Amino acid sequence: MVATTNQSFTQSSSLVKNENKLDINTSTSSHQSTIFCLSSGKGKCGIAVIRVSGQACRQVLKDMAQFHHMPIPRQAVLRKIVDSGNGVVIDKGLVIFFPAPHSFTGEDCVEFHLHGGPAVVSALLCALHSIPGCREAHPGEFTKRAFMNGKLDMTEVEGLGDLIHAETEVQRRQALRQMDGDLSQLYQGWRADIIKCVADLEAFIDFSEDQDIEEHVVESVKSRVGKLRLEISRHLHDNRQGERLRDGVQVVILGEPNVGKSSLMNALSQRPAAIVTDVAGTTRDIIETHLNIAGYPVLLSDTAGLRDTADKVEKEGVIRARKRAEQADVKVVVLDLQQWQNCKNNNRKSSITEFVISQINSLGLQLYQASASSLQILNADLSDSDSTPQLVDEEYCQTIIVLNKLDLVQGNTLEDLKSIDNKVLNCAVGSCLEAQSGRELEPNSPVDFPSVCCVSCTTGEGMQEFLAILESKLKIMCGDPLAGSPSLTQARHRSHLTKCLADLEQFGQMTPADDFVIASEALRRVLREIGKLTGKITTEEILDVIFRDFCIGK
Numbered sequence: 001m002v003a004t005t006n007q008s009f010t011q012s013s014s015l016v017k018n019e020n021k022l023d024i025n026t027s028t029s030s031h032q033s034t035i036f037c038l039s040s041g042k043g044k045c046g047i048a049v050i051r052v053s054g055q056a057c058r059q060v061l062k063d064m065a066q067f068h069h070m071p072i073p074r075q076a077v078l079r080k081i082v083d084s085g086n087g088v089v090i091d092k093g094l095v096i097f098f099p100a101p102h103s104f105t106g107e108d109c110v111e112f113h114l115h116g117g118p119a120v121v122s123a124l125l126c127a128l129h130s131i132p133g134c135r136e137a138h139p140g141e142f143t144k145r146a147f148m149n150g151k152l153d154m155t156e157v158e159g160l161g162d163l164i165h166a167e168t169e170v171q172r173r174q175a176l177r178q179m180d181g182d183l184s185q186l187y188q189g190w191r192a193d194i195i196k197c198v199a200d201l202e203a204f205i206d207f208s209e210d211q212d213i214e215e216h217v218v219e220s221v222k223s224r225v226g227k228l229r230l231e232i233s234r235h236l237h238d239n240r241q242g243e244r245l246r247d248g249v250q251v252v253i254l255g256e257p258n259v260g261k262s263s264l265m266n267a268l269s270q271r272p273a274a275i276v277t278d279v280a281g282t283t284r285d286i287i288e289t290h291l292n293i294a295g296y297p298v299l300l301s302d303t304a305g306l307r308d309t310a311d312k313v314e315k316e317g318v319i320r321a322r323k324r325a326e327q328a329d330v331k332v333v334v335l336d337l338q339q340w341q342n343c344k345n346n347n348r349k350s351s352i353t354e355f356v357i358s359q360i361n362s363l364g365l366q367l368y369q370a371s372a373s374s375l376q377i378l379n380a381d382l383s384d385s386d387s388t389p390q391l392v393d394e395e396y397c398q399t400i401i402v403l404n405k406l407d408l409v410q411g412n413t414l415e416d417l418k419s420i421d422n423k424v425l426n427c428a429v430g431s432c433l434e435a436q437s438g439r440e441l442e443p444n445s446p447v448d449f450p451s452v453c454c455v456s457c458t459t460g461e462g463m464q465e466f467l468a469i470l471e472s473k474l475k476i477m478c479g480d481p482l483a484g485s486p487s488l489t490q491a492r493h494r495s496h497l498t499k500c501l502a503d504l505e506q507f508g509q510m511t512p513a514d515d516f517v518i519a520s521e522a523l524r525r526v527l528r529e530i531g532k533l534t535g536k537i538t539t540e541e542i543l544d545v546i547f548r549d550f551c552i553g554k
């Protein structure tokens, strides 16, 4: 018998069926109660939206909005809304019916749009309570039902959760893309590829004794698995752009005492978040504030001034500052231009580059700029399945060097400063730092040198330029959520895909002498991991974790 394409297809579809056997029973059972909830915000407002989902919706429409025939689906109708228990009119408002399965949850759904007074809302909720089979929804229960009824997969559910929690414009864009199914499509595509590979391989195992078997089948599977391996590697080694955007970019302000770190923190957050005094060592602990900078979510940290000190409390502050520096996505290193002015005044020759380098050296901070992994991945050739790069997880961060107290620079020193080309300064400082880090730069590598800029926290001079640089660094760290293939956004995804990659790599090491049955089992494990990723295979425990972060009414 010859392993034909058709056989492969037949196997492929039976494989899908087997895969589906792994699913937990996700269909919503018909005896489930009907749920309702206030879906708009609490408190007095113009309009309140109350949603109902489940079998009792038709009864609700009859009893509370006096529909003897069901209204036209998805069309708002103005009705008097009545408490069917006592016949009292609650309010006059819009009623919309979404019959199953064409609703958010996949069940019959009703939406009431009423006046947003607390008494109206509470009267409607009480009236719904009295309808048999109706109860208030738990947090995220509408979405859980949508998931159970196959309306959304797990990544889309997570995208929806992120959309609800999105606080900045760029976060919103990423969440919307995920909710719209871009990530789901990517993972489903990978799953379909693996199903095809398993089918071909198993056809080969079953029919390999026949001389007519197409010899290239195994090689073709290996090559397709190799490509997939590279795609997943690329997706995993994206310098955590999507996760960073979801969780917030860690921007840490570092420097010696008294250089103006807290002043910069206050200027950025536009409030006196940190105490500013002329006493060196004022800030001891880490002070954090959440900011929205050009649509990017930022966790900004002010830290204790870095210096050797005998003071127990300050010492602990310095340890914390250094630890925080290690976790930073963007390091903002503040230097005091008055110190450079003093050098000049004392006739000590020092160019601004020399000053910056010597100051940074004395702080003892690591200021790497680009990760080797990102460079290798960027340069890898997708068409060559054997070129899976060896990935090195290296620190990846961006640095901005802020020369503060510009207002205190005068005379010739100011003239010197103004005559310097910023690009030349960036390159000079960058080259020195790279040389000191002992790393060799690859030619034409997309390495960003630290950016240097001059500001005065007192007068605000240079602050716009600093903000523009910070914005460009945030863009580099988070990427554009709408460009290219969708980003990995959650640690959960990372964990499943890392396991997939390990199994794909194991498969890639298979030799003709190996047992193909064991090799195909590795691919089946990949299928199971992708199933867990998209929620095809799940447990109540995982569902509880995912839905508990949803708000009531969603």
Ligand SMILES: Nc1nc2c(ncn2[C@@H]2O[C@H](COP(=O)(O)OP(=O)(O)OP(=O)(O)O)[C@@H](O)[C@H]2O)c(=O)[nH]1
Pocket: 255, 256, 257, 258, 259, 260, 261, 262, 263, 264, 275, 276, 277, 278, 279, 280, 281, 282, 283, 284, 303, 304, 305, 404, 405, 406, 407, 408, 455, 456, 457, 458, 459
């Ligand atoms: N003239 C001038 N003074 C500044 C500027 N920025 C900060 N200062 C002053 O410098 C002093 C120290 O400022 P801070 O912001 O507390 O400095 P810090 O780096 O946080 O200090 P530590 O808490 O000791 O680490 C204060 O007296 C500020 O008013 C500036 O741009 N120009």
